[in-house]
Amino acid sequence: EALSSAGKNGAAAMGADDKEGQVLLLQSTKDVMTAMSSLLDATKNASGKSVQDPQMEQLKQAAKIMVTSISSLLKTVKMSEDEAQRGGRALESAVEALDQEVQLLQSPEPPTREATAVDLIHATKAITVSTARAVSVGTSLKQGELSSLANTSRKAIGELLATCKAAAYGADTEQQSELVVQAGLDVAKTFRVLLENIYMLSQKQTYDNRQKLPEQSKAVANAVSEVIQAAEVLKGTDWVNPEDPNVIAENELLAAASAIENAAKKLAILKPRSSPKDADERLPFDEQILEAAKAITAATGALVKSATQAQRELVSQGRGQTTKPGAVDDFSQWSQGLITAANMVSAATSTLCEAANALVTGGGSEERLVASAKSVAKSTAQLLVTCMIKADPNGSSVRRLQVGTAERKIF
Numbered sequence: 163e164a165l166s167s168a169g170k171n172g173a174a175a176m177g178a179d180d181k182e183g184q185v186l187l188l189q190s191t192k193d194v195m196t197a198m199s200s201l202l203d204a205t206k207n208a209s210g211k212s213v214q215d216p217q218m219e220q221l222k223q224a225a226k227i228m229v230t231s232i233s234s235l236l237k238t239v240k241m242s243e244d245e246a247q248r249g250g251r252a253l254e255s256a257v258e259a260l261d262q263e264v265q266l267l268q269s270p271e272p273p274t275r276e277a278t279a280v281d282l283i284h285a286t287k288a289i290t291v292s293t294a295r296a297v298s299v300g301t302s303l304k305q306g307e308l309s310s311l312a313n314t315s316r317k318a319i320g321e322l323l324a325t326c327k328a329a330a331y332g333a334d335t336e337q338q339s340e341l342v343v344q345a346g347l348d349v350a351k352t353f354r355v356l357l358e359n360i361y362m363l364s365q366k367q368t369y370d371n372r373q374k375l376p377e378q379s380k381a382v383a384n385a386v387s388e389v390i391q392a393a394e395v396l397k398g399t400d401w402v403n404p405e406d407p408n409v410i411a412e413n414e415l416l417a418a419a420s421a422i423e424n425a426a427k428k429l430a431i432l433k434p435r436s437s438p439k440d441a442d443e444r445l446p447f448d449e450q451i452l453e454a455a456k457a458i459t460a461a462t463g464a465l466v467k468s469a470t471q472a473q474r475e476l477v478s479q480g481r482g483q484t485t486k487p488g489a490v491d492d493f494s495q496w497s498q499g500l501i502t503a504a505n506m507v508s509a510a511t512s513t514l515c516e517a518a519n520a521l522v523t524g525g526g527s528e529e530r531l532v533a534s535a536k537s538v539a540k541s542t543a544q545l546l547v548t549c550m551i552k553a554d555p556n557g558s559s560v561r562r563l564q565v566g567t568a569e570r571k572i573f
């Protein structure tokens with residue numbers, strides 16, 4: 163607690179204009195506190211064990227990390243007084259923190275959280291961004307940019323390795339677990355080499371070291387690809403990518419159909435105003451309105467369900483995927499158009515139900531009801547047009563769509 167307070171006070175004393183220096187000091191302080199906690203745990207686990215026990219080796223490693231962390235903190239404090247050395251020192255600290263994260267990944271201690279294959283893939287994005295930035299900073303070698311790179315890189319690496327550990331812990335097989343851990347270690351190793359080279363360039367620029375940057379960044383990219391491949395193994399055959407345009411479109415269509423069903427249920431329990439009527443009077447006007455609204459809602463719901471089936475047929479036929487350059491964006495735009503059209507149908511149907519409700523309860527007008535009905539007609543027509551752009555014109559789902567549209571036009 164005293165160390166934490168001292169670190170915060172030191173960061174505050176540096177002034178708000180030196181944010182990178184503040185972050186570096188706080189991270190170095192945090193590294194010492196983390197190392198201290200690990201050392202205490204290792205000491206507790208090794209207590210009473212023989213020298214040959216594996217826990218003793220863990221204790222040695224924890225003590226080594228503790229010494230390194232304290233040394234790093236002292237250097238950071240000293241560096242804070244020397245602006246010219248700040249970037250290089252930040253990179254040194256980042257490399258040391260990376261080594262500590264590697265130790266945590268390889269330690270037998272269970273992770274503090276859970277992680278999925280999707281989390282693992284997301285964690286690689288920050289590494290990709292940091293790698294591209296590292297090549298740029300390695301060219302400019304500005305002190306402020308070096309410090310910023312060091313801070314963002316250590317955060318990205320720490321997050322990736324922590325996610326690797328959590329994902330590996332939840333893997334179905336030991337082979338999958340080892341694959342994830344090794345992929346994470348490869349990223350850490352290649353990224354460490356990249357940071358070390360940038361550090362050497364910051365101390366003394368050489369042509370050879372500068373020429374190594376593209377090759378080193380490529381090595382990191384290859385290692386990141388291995389992490390993604392390991393994540394693919396973790397997914398299994400039943401995994402569905404939530405960011406797939408096909409999946410998004412289907413979910414939105416199902417949501418629209420559900421919303422229409424809910425609107426239909428509300429109409430089903432709605433009662434018209436009580437009013438006197440003659441013995442030979444036909445169905446009252448209020449009831450006619452409700453029955454018509456129910457029929458339109460039912461037809462619209464069936465239409466959206468048919469659109470959902472059409473979208474599924476498109477995917478099953480392989481027409482939702484293509485390897486042509488630029489065609490992926492085109493399909494994504496179509497999926498987005500389908501989602502928009504489905505949402506418009508859902509919203510228009512809900513408005514129609516509200517208008518019918520308001521009219522039969524005495525709080526609405528016939529004009530509003532007519533406008534709502536026209537909105538339903540317009541939105542369902544748009545949904546049909548959107549589906550027909552890519553759907554199989556001879557498919558059974560398209561025929562159901564056309565029948566559903568014809569039924570809607572009747573009302």
